[in-house]
Amino acid sequence: MSNSQAFRIPRIGFGWDSHEFKPGIPLKVGGVVLPHHSGLAGHSDGDVLLHALTDALLGAIAAGDIGTYFPPTDPKWKGADSAMFVREALRLVDEAGYVVGNIDSTLILAAPKIAPHATAIQQKVADLLGIEPSRVGIKAKTPEGMGTDNAAIAHVAVLLAEISWP
Ligand code: MG
Numbered sequence: 001m002s003n004s005q006a007f008r009i010p011r012i013g014f015g016w017d018s019h020e021f022k023p024g025i026p027l028k029v030g031g032v033v034l035p036h037h038s039g040l041a042g043h044s045d046g047d048v049l050l051h052a053l054t055d056a057l058l059g060a061i062a063a064g065d066i067g068t069y070f071p072p073t074d075p076k077w078k079g080a081d082s083a084m085f086v087r088e089a090l091r092l093v094d095e096a097g098y099v100v101g102n103i104d105s106t107l108i109l110a111a112p113k114i115a116p117h118a119t120a121i122q123q124k125v126a127d128l129l130g131i132e133p134s135r136v137g138i139k140a141k142t143p144e145g146m147g148t149d150n151a152a153i154a155h156v157a158v159l160l161a162e163i164s165w166p
Contacts, residue, residue, distance in 0.1 A: 018148075020150055021040060025046075027040060029048065034104050043077055044082050049125070051090040053158070061098065100160060101130070101158075109143065122136045
């Protein structure tokens with residue numbers, strides 16, 4: 001009997017992403033538009049948190065990464081709402097027989113301050129995942145000494161539980 005047959009083993013996933021700030025475009029983080037003079041450049045809407053979340057979900061089921069399904073070379077994803085990427089990753093997670101237990105995240109950016117918006121981001125991400133906000137960790141730090149003040153970085157860890165049938 002293999003190890004995975006003997007135990008119902010949860011699966012961990014990790015995702016990371018970064019995007020550069022560009023003046024005059026909307027800033028979207030976790031599906032929430034934040035008031036700021038610059039947004040995140042990218043082929044889609046540049047939502048760094050949702051991209052890292054998508055990679056974490058895909059990584060947990062060893063199903064490649066966001067570029068596998070949504071190549072930036074495809075004009076179809078230009079300006080796309082990144083929630084779509086999360087929904088597709090969730091569909092694959094469901095197909096693999098798993099549900100999201102909880103996620104944790106850290107944003108690293110010089111500005112704007114995330115704290116005043118953390119609750120809104122937490123709620124939006126929870127809604128997207130179909131889980132309670134208490135299962136969504138949103139943390140933020142400034143990039144001290146890293147020289148990345150013109151970028152936003154996101155780290156996301158996810159824990160998946162196996163769907164149990166009665
Ligand atoms: Mg990205």
